[in-house]
Amino acid sequence: MQRFGLPVLGSLLLVSTLACGSNDDEHNPPPNDGDGGAGGAPVADEVTRTSWRDESGLVQVLLTTTLHPDGTRTLHGETVLDLSRQYLGETAHVTLVEDVVLAADGRLVTADLRRRAAMAAKIFEHRLEADARAGTLVATRSSGRVELDLDTDPAWLVTFLPFSPLVPFSAPSGVACATMEGAVRASAEVMFLDANPMGSLPLLLQGAGDGEHPSSLRLMDNLCGYDPSNGTVRTLASNVLGELRADSDAPAHLVPALDINRGDPVIARQQCDAPARFETFEILADDGSTLAGQIDLPPGTGPFPVVSFHAGSGGIERTGNYFGVPQWTCLAQALVDAGIAVVRYDDPGHGESPGDFAALSYEDRDAHALAVSRYAAAHPLVRTDAVFALGHSEGGNHVSRAALAQPELRGLIQVAGVAMTGAEIVEIQAGRPYENAGYSQQLVNALEQQVRVTMNAIRDGSLPDDQLPAGTSRAFWVQFLDADGVADAVAAARPTLVLQGVADWQVPPRNADLFEDALNAAGVDVQVERYPYLGHMMTPNTPGFEGIGEEYGLPLTFAPEVVEHIVTWVTAQASVSN
CATH class of the missing domain: 3.40.50.1820 (Alpha/Beta hydrolase fold, catalytic domain)
Structure with a gap:
């Protein structure tokens, strides 16, 4: 993992890119017998439900968008991934339940994001709760609860990067895509919150939206297509195997709501003073x-x-x-x-x-x-x-x-x-977390073998430069x-x-x-x-x-x-x- 220690070459048997078709929204137009003003019937909520699935059943995604009369939006998303087949038939299920409230201009009000991963012998649960009005963030994980101030203008938008432990890619998330679209509509800066145990929990700031309506928005590994004619997210993509397609017959609720509240001890952000006495320097190393x-x-x-x-x-x-x-x-x-x-x-x-x-x-x-x-x-x-x-x-x-x-x-x-040696440690990194999570030696061996093949390809020069792990050079790996x-x-x-x-x-x-x-x-x-x-x-x-x-x-x-x-x-x- 870059920045955390040694580079990892990648460790799943599945990695390909999804191609997505457009969806057919289940659109419930609001009854409107008047103008909503004096003498007219009140305008009701407008509910749009969109769902995607791939043909194999590996991935199912549901997004329900509720537009309220005051212009605020409530987003509810559910995602289920059954990756067991890619893990040699062993248990690998990931479930996401996401609820976000956006103001009329697309700015965040609240977010409640839950994730459960059943991986072999262990279950991992995470929850991220953000309140932009109060400027608070609570992350609940198996290691404890972390309570932080957002330390930012509540106008900033939040989107979730729903990784799961031992699954090194992001799952499709209708809520993440719709929230990103809201940021563009609001011309607001985007604030990413990540409950991923392999990534950063605090805030990662990205560039401001430009107020335009692009045909697609790149959100990490997710590809979200935004239709400016009706303001809806029309496609999703991720590097999960398979092809997501519109599914108007999908059940209204793919998964039960997740209530993750372990009551673990609070882990407080640590503070320290910087040394008061210091001298800066600039030196030239032998490599230039x-x-x-x-x-x-x-x-x-x-x-x-x-x-x-x-x-x-x-x-x-x-x-x-x-x-x-x-x-x-x-x-x-x-x-x-x-x-x-x-x-x-x-x-x-x-x-x-x-x-x-x-x-x-x-x-x-x-x-x-x-x-x-x-x-x-x-x-x-x-x-x-x-x-x-x-x-x-x-x-x-x-x-x-x-x-x-x-x-x-x-x-x-x-x-x-x-x-x-570098070769030995990278091979161990490929299989060790899966072994610790309870996966079979057969799967661990397969992951390690995949890395051995890649390392040999680096050594003999048969692996193209554009397929080297990101952020590294061929000279680095050879040495x-x-x-x-x-x-x-x-x-x-x-x-x-x-x-x-x-x-x-x-x-x-x-x-x-x-x-x-x-x-x-x-x-x-x-x-x-x-x-x-x-x-x-x-x-x-x-x-x-x-x-x-x-x-x-x-x-x-x-x-x-x-x-x-x-x-x-x-x-x-x-x-x-x-």
């Missing part, structure tokens, strides 16, 4: 990239121990702003409070660093880690005998490789670090697939802290075992800390749901025990070298 960043400094004259931060695949800005929370900034503040300086930077194409991250090779990122670590060691307020580098996920590989060229690096911190994390760590031969979430499916716990065994065998000082129920981002997962990415989307920083171990280890290592 310009890297912008900053060094955060504790009070006093120093010199201070220093830790540089290096992100995983996909890159990110120096704040480490995952899911609306600046994880790097918060971790930096904790280290600064302990008297430790921190260096963090924007990856190319992020923040203030120019360039195209997607064009980088794997070795280019080695050069970035080396350049930043060298900057840290050369700073006049830094102790040259107490320079450390922290890498998250793929970032851990790059700090090990940077250490080979920088004697000043005193120690390395592997946060969800990869001990395997990454053969990179060996544990071999690089042993060659670096630096004191190493390994931090591993037991619930991490992207870089599973076996990686910590490999680091521990190999470094101990090589006589390298290694400390390993394992955390039950922490996932890849070092944030809590749900007991019983570990290993399917449920921790993603939570507005949390690194768990307190992780921060404590980092501070304690760096302090101890700095004392030894002093």
